[in-house]
Amino acid sequence: MEKTSFRQRFKTYVSHLPHPGYFRAGLVITAIVLFVIIVGIFYMPYGPTELSPDRLQDPSLLHLMGTDKMGRDVFSRVMYGSRVTLLVAMGTMIIGAGCGILIGALTGFYGGALDEVVMRIMDALFAFPNVLLALVLVSLFGSGTFRVMWALGIAFIPSFARVVRSEYIRCKHMDYVKNARLQGVGNLRVIFVHILPNVKGVLLSNLLIGFNNAVLAEAGLSFLGIGSQPPYASLGQMIAEGQEVFFRVPSCVLGPGIVIVLMVLGFSLMGEGIRTASGTLEE
């Protein structure tokens, strides 16, 4: 069989999804948001903390989303803030999914007492809403961008651990796993080389959905004043500051709000496109 390029394979993959439209729309929206964020790394029209005498301006060509009550350019702050939100969400996913996969894989595969004990702890964590749990952790360990990332990451572990565990319980009795053990393959290799790839369909859609929740949770936390501290921008905090002047300059709130919506919408659509496909992926 001739080797096909990644581009080609990606195209066939997308066109075989049950709803390629969802996935494509999500991809476009995410691409736009990412483009704005990446441009923001190299160029922003104004500094995100740069003050100016032009306060509370309506959107214009000079200030695409107007200025806030301290005269800072909202668009530049959105560029900066969405970068922070994206990084926190990614970090949350790496911590949450990483630990979740590890815990889910080991408990699901080995079962027994380990499974019972660890999963009851997970259930206890799961009983708290994510944001609330993160709030507790932040109040224990203090606020700040990185701490919020850790707190959210820990709060997200149970949801991944559960999904991965149930997949491992399903897979470990499959004949191909039996077959692998028969060939003398050690447990760890069975867990991570033989079974893990078979879990990736479910995992991928969970990652995308989890990512959304992480974006929302980060925005929620920074709205409450936890997370990256003023004067540095973060989307939730901008909304919190903007609500005082909402009726004079609505773009102070709408700007960051729309970016949050776009981020979540893009990943949701992509997740939706993949989720319905993960069932067919295993055929």
Added chain:
Amino acid sequence: MDRKEEVILEVNHLTIEFHDHDTPERVVDDVNFVLHKQEILGIVGESGSGKSMSALAIAGLLKRHALSLSGEILFDGTDLLTCDRERLRSYQGDEISMIFQEPMTSLNPLQRIGHQMEECLRIHHKEMTKKERYDRAIRTMTAVGLDDAEKLYRMYPHELSGGMRQRVMIGAATIARPKILIADEPTTALDVTIQAQIIALLRKVNVKRETAILFISHDLSLVRQLCHKVIVMQKGRIVESGITEEVFEHPEQPYTQALIEAIPKVEL
């Protein structure tokens, strides 16, 4: 038959009991047999007669808790029931391998055929280079009757038919040249023409590779075609055993007679 009468597997007083109910349930009761080098031994019996459980015990696949195993399974002087896991693992795949009934599910859906063929070598023969493994896989695939091996090497299981997958399984199970191949109803899920091909392939593996085969089946006509010796099991016990032809010509036990009478005959 000029086989060397060298014993490679000896099963003595094998008893398996489940303890997950109030009363222990004995599924294999005092089973004894020997497997000689390059011999094909058939185990027949109805469902639940303990034939698959015995096979799993020999392959070392039974979990060591939730059930009690007694007796011994001697391979190469080692008791597979009591030896440590490392030792057992070093035999699995390399000296003793097994194929299952359902070729559709025994291959990992997300690994390429070639990768799965080589897994045994990757585990047991770490000294082999990638190139050597590849060559060996291609040669084995050709030997088990898979044409166009280079192309198949890069394919996934879902692209193959049931018969081809079972050939892949046999290939993967024999790539490390095991001394014993346990075939647990390898043809049950296949249609009749493919069955005949797989039986022919097993016979070829037996003759060319000098692999002893433990052939488990409830299809007596297949057992009669393939096996040198046969064991008849009922309710966990061996009720009759001997040279295949003798057992089929002069069955002593009523159970064996009933099994043989159950073979459908073509009457015109």
